[in-house]
Amino acid sequence: MFEISPEEWTAILLSLRVAAVATLVATPLGIALAWLLARRDFWGKSVVDALVHLPLVLPPVVTGYLLLLTFGRRGLVGGWLADNFGIVFAFRWTGAALACGIMAFPLLVRPIRLSIEAVDRRLEQAAGTLGAPPWRVFLTITLPLALPGVLAGMVLGFAKAIGEFGATITFVSNIPGETQTISSAIYSLIQTPDGDRAALRLVVVSIVIALAALVGSEWFARRAGKRLHGN
């Protein structure tokens, strides 16, 4: 029963790659945005906040279609990127990473924002009086103290990216070896007459990945927590 076929391996590795790239690219952006939302007041802040959360409440197929309109070859941004930089998202694994990144973004930003809000601003003030300019206060005080939240956000984002289905399949379709992730492979297998066993194998694999991510983040968070609380 548990012989994973080469096609299944391809889907598994692709999923891991798509989710990892999506998470790693989204994390710095997410940290910057979380900091802005947590620490700065600016015009249009509630609009930005709503936009970040939009993928969470929109039907994924809508997000996928909007991505296709924007980043497709004939889309406004997609056409420009293809003409000027040769970067193509549509029907490529990079497009899957983009879709997963956008879908995962709200889940990634939220814990980071909460943990930045929880950092004692009086410590940041103290760092300032010791000569640290704001960006160094952020790097040496705020970010390390918010680290458990950053890790939590990354794990949530990664889990979401691994499981993403609707936006991805709408935007980049379901091409084996290029855009067929675990989710879309399971979807295809379920629709094939004798695909049940293979589908079940991939279900087990995705459960294992999800559990490993959760256990890993728990371990990191505990270590970080110990470090932060001075023990």
Place this chain on the structure above:
Amino acid sequence: MLRVEVSRRLGEFSIEASFASEGRVTGLFGASGAGKTSLINIIAGLLRPDRGIIAIDGDVLDDTAAGLHIPPHRRRIGYVFQDARLFPHLDIRQNLDYGRRMNRLAVDPALWARVTDLLDIGSLLDRRPGKLSGGERQRVALGRALLAQPRLLLLDEPMGSLDEERKVEILPYLVRLRDEANVPMVYVSHDAGEMRQLATQVVMLRRGRVVAFGGPEVLPSAAANPAG
């Protein structure tokens, strides 16, 4: 010389304070709510005055008329907070070294040895702030501020959160600091006894206004209540 001539509204309360002090330790004395902490926050640059001037030795840090406000990290003013505010994710050595790194100062083993000896914190270096007593934490906070090599040190009731026993433990260090550290200080307290032991000049504050300025003799006698 520290020159302060500022006004600042804070809701119902307002501060209007002027003084110029040459003293080694300028005491800001007054009851809680007299505006002492707000005033040193203005000196530190953490709070901007609505109007006025802050200058140290002719170097202007705030001048609202000229639109000048030097941010806290460029003032070279050390600040010891009532609640120490050690960085919990760094050990004591890293806490002490923080100001030197941020100001890109050269490593100075002689200064390091002098400060850690003066404050008796050499044995704490590998510990975490969470493992220290209140008095130890406050001594480390003093050392951390000194090692950033400030030109002025602000101390906001550094013994305020300590019980009597700990206060007795800290006070001699503050006296040594005054006599040996060679950094002018502004010392905030509502305790006349403490002030008498430390301050060389006293600014008495009441409801945001300077009501007396002079040597320690302007402090109320030991039996009287602090100014309200």
